Amino acid sequence: MRTKIEKSEAEWRQQLTPEQYRVTRQQGTEPPFSGDYRVSDEHGIYHCVCCNAPLFENEHKFDAGCGWPSFDRPLGQHSLEERQDSSHGMLRTEVVCARCDAHLGHVFPDGPPDTTGLRYCINSVAIDFHAGE
Numbered sequence: 001m002r003t004k005i006e007k008s009e010a011e012w013r014q015q016l017t018p019e020q021y022r023v024t025r026q027q028g029t030e031p032p033f034s035g036d037y038r039v040s041d042e043h044g045i046y047h048c049v050c051c052n053a054p055l056f057e058n059e060h061k062f063d064a065g066c067g068w069p070s071f072d073r074p075l076g077q078h079s080l081e082e083r084q085d086s087s088h089g090m091l092r093t094e095v096v097c098a099r100c101d102a103h104l105g106h107v108f109p110d111g112p113p114d115t116t117g118l119r120y121c122i123n124s125v126a127i128d129f130h131a132g133e
Contacts, residue, residue, distance in 0.1 A: 005051045005100040016050065023123045024050050024102040027087070027094070032067025035124025039063045045075065045133040049126055051100035055079050056120070056127070062112060064119055069127065071120040072111045080120075082107065095120060102126060 007015075012025050022028040039061050046056040046069075056071045056079075064070035074080045078098055085094040085106065092106045104126045111119035 020125050024126050027103040030123045037069045044131040046127040048097040049128050050102040053099040069122045072115045
């Protein structure tokens with residue numbers, strides 16, 4: 001079990017861009033098709049922009065056509081935590097980084113049926129790609 005990373009709001013604001021802070025620390029959402037959502041064959045791992053925890057493999061990224069990066073599974077069983085989100089008049093499942101509680105996005109049951117059937121819809125400003133990992 002990893003130790004939770006806890007920082008003050010001032011420390012997070014100093015570390016992150018205003019958009020990264022709004023999305024990851026204030027449960028915001030970037031506009032669709034505004035970030036990097038392209039699917040490529042490049043090998044690598046997506047890490048949390050707040051704490052650098054490894055979260056998703058590029059090999060599990062797919063084009064869902066929704067305007068946000070989509071993955072069919074997290075990197076590991078303990079990479080993410082799920083929470084119920086009833087904001088905006090909907091009931092959804094929020095996904096956060098297990099290490100620092102950064103809001104990443106949501107998971108939906110409409111992913112590729114030939115794999116997990118799940119779609120982890122992730123804000124691109126919440127993740128950072130490390131090629132070659």
